[in-house]
Amino acid sequence: MENYQIFLPSISTAAPSSSQLIMKNSHACIEFQANKSIGLKLNSDKATDGGSNFSNFPESKGLGREETSRGKLTRDRKKVRKPRYTFQTRSQVDILDDGYRWRKYGQKAVKNNRFPRSYYRCTYKGCNVKKQVQRLSKDEGIVLTTYEGIHSHPIDKPTDNFEHILGQMQLYTPLN
DNA sequence: CGAGTTTGACCTGCGC
DNA sequence: GCGCAGGTCAAACTCG
Numbered sequence: 001m002e003n004y005q006i007f008l009p010s011i012s013t014a015a016p017s018s019s020q021l022i023m024k025n026s027h028a029c030i031e032f033q034a035n036k037s038i039g040l041k042l043n044s045d046k047a048t049d050g051g052s053n054f055s056n057f058p059e060s061k062g063l064g065r066e067e068t069s070r071g072k073l074t075r076d077r078k079k080v081r082k083p084r085y086t087f088q089t090r091s092q093v094d095i096l097d098d099g100y101r102w103r104k105y106g107q108k109a110v111k112n113n114r115f116p117r118s119y120y121r122c123t124y125k126g127c128n129v130k131k132q133v134q135r136l137s138k139d140e141g142i143v144l145t146t147y148e149g150i151h152s153h154p155i156d157k158p159t160d161n162f163e164h165i166l167g168q169m170q171l172y173t174p175l176n
Numbered sequence: 177c178g179a180g181t182t183t184g185a186c187c188t189g190c191g192c
Numbered sequence: 193g194c195g196c197a198g199g200t201c202a203a204a205c206t207c208g
Contacts, residue, residue: 104181106200119199123179132199 087145100124100151102131113137124153 102120110117115135122129129149136142 101180103179105202107182108198108200111197117198 083148085147087147089143089145090141100129110134115140122151124151127152 101123103123104118104120106119107116108119113134114137117132117134120131120133122131127149129147129151131148132144132146134144134146136144
């Protein structure tokens with residue numbers, strides 16, 4: 001960790017909608033963006049790349065489902081979106097080993113991006129943290145990892161730098 | 177056998 | 193209203 005910058009919002013509802021953390025070392029470059037997701041509508045035009053629209057988090061999208069034609073979906077999803085944090089990582093591998101255990105629950109092709117987006121959920125009991133992993137089509141060396149929510153448990157298998165990063169996230173994350 | 181992955185179907189919101 | 197895109201579910205499958 002040679003170069004470490006943090007730009008984080010004050011913990012206030014009037015805080016700027018995004019912040020950045022940039023980490024660099026000899027083998028990786030990570031750019032971290034935190035967005036308060038509640039009610040944000042930042043881009044008026046459609047993103048040209050599948051990974052560039054992570055700052056758009058309509059509050060109600062895909063939420064509130066209780067029962068459907070399948071008759072199986074009875075979960076009561078919260079209507080409040082958790083904050084999301086996007087890491088932009090230059091890496092040859094899609095999956096950042098952040099020390100937590102994740103279970104993949106979906107993969108989708110993204111418009112204007114030849115790489116699919118993968119959806120993961122933390123497998124720790126009671127931990128509802130999700131993440132999305134996507135490679136940029138215009139620079140396939142860059143992987144966007146979007147975290148949604150805060151882990152409420154210790155890291156399962158601590159790895160060097162990421163424990164630091166995630167610790168910072170929890171320190172600075174505004175609570176809902 | 178349990179945990180994790182794959183993948184098609186389904187649901188919802190949004191733009192036209 | 194319709195189609196598209198994003199997000200999620202869950203059965204089937206794979207792997208250790």
